Amino acid sequence: MFNIEFGENGEILCSGRLDAAQCATAEEFLDSVDGSSTLDFVNLEYISSAGLGILLKTQKRLVESGAGLKIINVNNHIHDVFRYSGFHSIFEIEAQ
Amino acid sequence: MQRKFTRSFDALGDIYQFAEDVFASGNVEDAVRFPIQLALEELYVNMVKYYPDNDNDILLDVSASDGKVTVTMTDFDVDPFDVSAPRNIDTDLPLDSRVPGGLGLHLVQQMVDNLEYKYHDRQSTVRFTKESG
Numbered sequence: 001m002f003n004i005e006f007g008e009n010g011e012i013l014c015s016g017r018l019d020a021a022q023c024a025t026a027e028e029f030l031d032s033v034d035g036s037s038t039l040d041f042v043n044l045e046y047i048s049s050a051g052l053g054i055l056l057k058t059q060k061r062l063v064e065s066g067a068g069l070k071i072i073n074v075n076n077h078i079h080d081v082f083r084y085s086g087f088h089s090i091f092e093i094e095a096q
Numbered sequence: 097m098q099r100k101f102t103r104s105f106d107a108l109g110d111i112y113q114f115a116e117d118v119f120a121s122g123n124v125e126d127a128v129r130f131p132i133q134l135a136l137e138e139l140y141v142n143m144v145k146y147y148p149d150n151d152n153d154i155l156l157d158v159s160a161s162d163g164k165v166t167v168t169m170t171d172f173d174v175d176p177f178d179v180s181a182p183r184n185i186d187t188d189l190p191l192d193s194r195v196p197g198g199l200g201l202h203l204v205q206q207m208v209d210n211l212e213y214k215y216h217d218r219q220s221t222v223r224f225t226k227e228s229g
Contacts, residue, residue: 017112020141021105046130048137049203053196063191077130084206085199086187 004029007040011072015043018051026051030058035067042073042096052085059091068092100153103144111136115158122160125228131207132158132165132226138200139179139222143171150174164227176215179204179222 002022007013012033018026039055055069062068070092074082079095082088097118101107112133119129136156143154152172159166185202205211208224215221 019108019137021108046133048134048141049197049200050141052199056194056196060191060194077126080207081134081203084187084203086189089188090191090194 002026011038011040013040013043017046018044018054019046019048020050023050023054027054027057030054033058033062034065036062037067037069039069039071040073041071041075041078044078045075047078047081049085052081052087055087055091070094097159098155098157100155101140102153103147103150105141105144108137108140111140111156114156118158118160119165122165123163124160124165125163127228128163128165128226132167135204135208135224135226136167136169138204139169142177142179142200143169143174143220146177147171147174164225166225167223169222171220173218174220175218176220178213178215180211180213 002014002016002018002025004012004014004026012029014026016022059069072094073096074093075096079093082091082093087093097114099114101111115133115136116129140154150173155170155172157168179201183198183202183205185198187202204224208226211222211224213220213222
């Protein structure tokens with residue numbers, strides 16, 4: 001199960017598992033985001049390459065308009081996925 | 097433990113649960129569970145994506161012993177595609193040169209051990225292991 005919604009302070013809260021079966025939900029939500037935003041992964045357990053593709057697509061769109069995504073509270077496993085994908089050089093990422 | 101799964105992204109939830117059931121019986125650490133589940137998804141999604149109209153189910157065999165997990169995935173009536181071949185992914189590219197996609201097999205190759213591919217009688221068989229430490 002995966003869920004994505006705005007938090008009380010405007011951050012984007014992601015929870016559950018962002019896999020190939022759930023990435024359409026993430027894509028629909030993130031396509032509606034404008035301006036710099038913070039993704040809070042404190043309750044996100046898992047991400048695969050399908051989820052990475054959605055993050056990359058969103059980051060490219062936002063950076064073109066002078067904005068970008070910051071990703072916070074990343075667990076160790078997702079941190080490894082980001083590291084192997086070279087995402088640390090294209091996103092601002094904070095571990096848990 | 098062996099089980100066949102329908103060729104659909106919708107099977108992913110059942111695949112995770114199948115793997116978790118094996119993990120529970122084999123004293124498997126969290127550090128092993130995540131990469132195994134990621135590899136299962138990435139390889140399964142590839143099998144579904146490239147042969148969406150193939151009527152054959154995909155066979156998974158997952159076993160765990162002393163914290164080590166071994167997975168064998170078999171896809172029937174398909175052309176060869178060696179998932180263990182180097183991917184030549186440049187993860188240092190700047191954002192404007194990046195294109196979404198293509199990271200799945202790269203991640204599998206980075207995160208599991210002993211990734212092997214065999215092809216015989218139009219059957220693709222992928223085998224990999226993962227243990228802690």
